[in-house]
Amino acid sequence: MELEILGGYGGESRDCRLTCVLVDGTTALDAGSLSQALSVERQVGVRSIVLTHSHMDHTASLPFFIENVYGRAEGAVDIYASQATIYAIRKYLFNNATWPDFTRLPNHLLPALRFHELEPEVPFTLDGVSFTPFEVNHTVPTFGFLIERGGRAVLWSSDTGPTLRLWEIANRTPNLAAVMLDTSFDDAMQQVADVSLHLTPRTLARELDKLDKKVPVLLHHLKPPSIAKIHEEVRALANPDLEFVEQGKVYSF
Ligand SMILES: [Zn+2]
Ligand SMILES: [Zn+2]
DSSP states (O other): OOEEEEEBBBOOOOOBBBBBEEETTTTEEEEEHHHHHHHHHHHHHEEEESOOOOOHHHHHHHHHHHHHTTTSSSSSSSEEEHHHHHHHHHTSSSSSSSSTTTSSSSSSSSSSSEEEEOOOOOOEEETTTTEEEEEESSSOOOEEEEETTTTTEEEOOOSSSSSSSHHHHHHHTTTTTEEEOOSSSSSGHHHHHHHHTTTOOOHHHHTTOOOOOOOOOEEEOOOGGGHHHHHHHHHTTTTTTEEEOOOOOOOEE
């Protein structure tokens, strides 16, 4: 299984793209930067999009991606998300005011975009990759995902503050290759992290006490102004299992 990090950050700047991971070339996990990171030819190859939640840093490229692949891709692009996320995307993004409703274009019988509702803890498979959504602790309903193929598993946290279910799943998954975890703000921004339900190096250290096995923990969703301080504070934790997700890198599991 290959995870290509198209966008690895929780904010945008010249060097930082919004959260977006391409799984085995055809499925995107979140869509913060699909249209910025991929050529149009590669965008046409993306057939399914799994959304963790409705926030813009995870959905911002959807309108431009759909426009790029419209009429070029065979059939509809399938979007998989919770009921709450689908509601928000339909109401605020594809609402015929901010962008056309591509679930009715070119017509409602053969649309360019289709939504599929996910239930927590109910796995589904896309192109041979299994995704199991589970609830994490964020300001809007948000799913993390256990992603599995060929006997290897990776946990993707999405955006979360301190949580429990993610660690229960990590601890009970025998073939877990990595945990990929939110670390959005530096410690001085603790109050902001607490109200927006994200982790800092300080709360990350407490979260890791809930993990009872030794696996690499790759940190993502850093906010661009916090990057240098987060790196410093994570280094000070002196935990050899901690790494940062590298934007542009293809991780093979
Ligand atoms: Zn986010
Ligand atoms: Zn969020």
